[in-house]
Amino acid sequence: MVDLKPYTHARGVSLLYFDENYAAAESVAALNLESADVQRITARVRELSAAQHLVFPDSDTLLERCVIALLGGHLILQGPPGTGKTTLAYALAAAFDASTRLETATADWSTYDVIGGLHPTSKGGIETLEPWLGHVPRAALECASVVARHEDAEEHEPRQAHWLIIDEFNRAEIDKAIGPLYTVLGGGAADNRLPLWFGDENGSGTYVWIPRRFRIIATMNTVDSNYVYTLSQGLTRRFQFIHVGVPDAGRLDDELTQARRTAADWYATTYGDGAFDADEFVASAAVARATDLLSDMLATLRYDDEAIGQAGWPLGTAQLVDVYRQVALRLPTGERDVESVLRAVDLALADRVIPQAGNLTSPQLSAIEAWLKTAPLPTSTLALRQLRSASATGY
Amino acid sequence: MTAVDQVVTAFDTAGWTALKQQSVHGGRSVNPTRVDLARGRQFLQLLVYAWKITGEGKGRVGTNYRIQTTRSHDGDLMSESSRLTLGFGIDEERGVLAVFDGWTKRATGGSSSVHIKRETLEGAVDTGFAEQAPLWDSRAAVRLPSVEPLLPWIARQRDRRRTAVHAKELDIDGRGARITCDLWDAAPAAWLRPKDQLMITDATDVQFVDPSIWEVDDVTLTVTTPGRNARRTVTFDCHRYGRVHAAAAKPLLSELTGRARG
DSSP states (O other): OOOOHHHHHHTTEEEEEESOOOGGGGHHOOOSSOOOOOOHHHHHHHHHHTTTTOOTTHHHHHHHHHHHHHHHSSEEEESSSSSSHHHHHHHHHHHHTEEEEEOOOOOOOOOHHTEEEEEEEEEETTTEEEEEEEHHHHHHHHHHHHHHHHHGGOOOOOOOEEEEEEEEEGGSHHHHHHHOGGHHOOOSSSOOOHHHHHHHHOOTTEEEEEOOTTTTEEEEESGGGGGGOOOOOOHHHHEEEEEEEOOOGGGHHHHHHHHHHHHHHHHHTTTSSSSSHHHHHHHHHHHHHHHHHHHHHHHTTTBBTTTBBBBOOOOOOHHHHHHHHHHHOOOOSSOOHHHHHHHHHHIIOOOOOOOGGTOHHHHHHHHHHHHTTTTOOOOOOOOOOHHHHHHOOOO | OOHHHHHHHHHTTTTOOEEEEEESSSSTSSSSEEEEEETTTTEEEEEEEEEEEEEEETSSSSTTTEEEEEOOSSSSSSOOOSSEEEEEEEETTTTEEEETTTTTTTTTOOTTTEEEEEEHHHHHHHSSEEESOOGGGGGGEEETTTOOGGGGHHHHHTTEEEEEEEOSEEEEEEEEEEEEEEEOOOOOGOOOOOTTTEEEEEEEESBSSSSSEEEEEEEEEEEESSTTTOEEEEEEEEEEEEEOOEEEEEEEHHHHGGGGGG
């Protein structure tokens, strides 16, 4: 086969894809993100987040901090589960006109997953070892390809970059898995190459260029302590950390409205056959009664009680959406009276929310128990009792 | 013993075990046959056509030989996604096994011939292995009983192919293109499969018509003039893979058209 490498090396050929010639990505590696217009990009993220019914605490500041972080490098969004970190990561990438690839980290991640290695393959019956790129170099090469096509007028590529979103980053033994990336994640260097120990015979696999437009947005769940690996000082210097918490107490009404809307839209899109009226669900008086109950639950349990020094239970908006979804599933049409809606909420809390209280401290669980006594939620009360019993006895 | 049996036996002699030998159409029809071969941790999945090599027909030069590709089905030579289609020719007189790429020769008509030069067959007798140009229509021959020298040639058929062709029609739309080639006028076009790459030259191969390197997404073969020697076009739906700049155009064109090799 005619080899294009000598031609790309001599700048006689420009590639738009770098699957067989990693080194050629150098031609676009030095291009920076096109705009640092913080206001415009932040406004775009705000717009995209609103379209996803996301509600964040101190939203304007949070989004602006994320935009600033990404203009400078890589970002880790950390916070309790269900607060919209992953959806925010997508919205941020979209606001920067970057396509994305999502990978979910696991405790098994090693350098083979993240950087790559050799894997055995049969080529025409002849056994051989071929280079296999891990998540980061693969995404970086895709980024280089998007940049190259974006720069080529005839390609009409509207995106300027391609980014990697790593979900549940805390589940990986991060220092072990991405240690070799530390130098290139520093960013900004003129020679931003990721060395690969596994080259092919042509030398095409000896390094991968990390484009300056490439970003990693990772999400970390700060509650799920079973899976939290500690981060080294070296790593924390390579990422900007931004906390995405639960919405402020003053925005509960707005948050619950958005959660109802998200759940209703989900049901209408997924199972609605025309009989389900999403607007009616959102405005339903019976659902409003359930909303009052959930609002009281959040106001009572979610936020830290500084007077007694007790941490709150940081339930995310996603958990509320889950509750509303279950209500929609149980009562899609017909008579939706207060009693039946409360019964549906009780079951949803018992099945979807109470099980997530497993990591809470005993005083926090007692606070939930105390609140449940004030509410008509017998199944949730039983579920909590069973959870506490299981924690105490181990079965 | 059928010609396919003889091919499988040749691999068996080289230490390969046939895990599967299944005629696609069943019965006594062997062309084609799915053949899975294993040797240690090596594995080959082939769609095998096999025939005897015969002398050239009347009116031909007497120095060439041919494989008459009579088959048990209508239409083009078959291909399956996970298998490499290979056509074998057995030259019993010399004890030589010849081979060609079934994809490239898929559109040779219902009962036409693949020609093998005498020097290729005799080269295999002399040195154990010989290959016949051009690269885009490669035929190879190996001296039996050892098929071992054939394995790199077989492995190479999996590589991405890159060549230059004359286009009968060229429709570029932004990042994509639809390129139609007449196989009588642009023979290398038959060589190309999805994921292979091509560039478009003018009719005399003097310059590129378009500086783009196109990667093939889809291939469609069309009979434009039916008959015993049907005329066909092949249409490639492509996306742009790269661009060639002026300074590199001449040497690359020369390489792609094979002139650089003399």
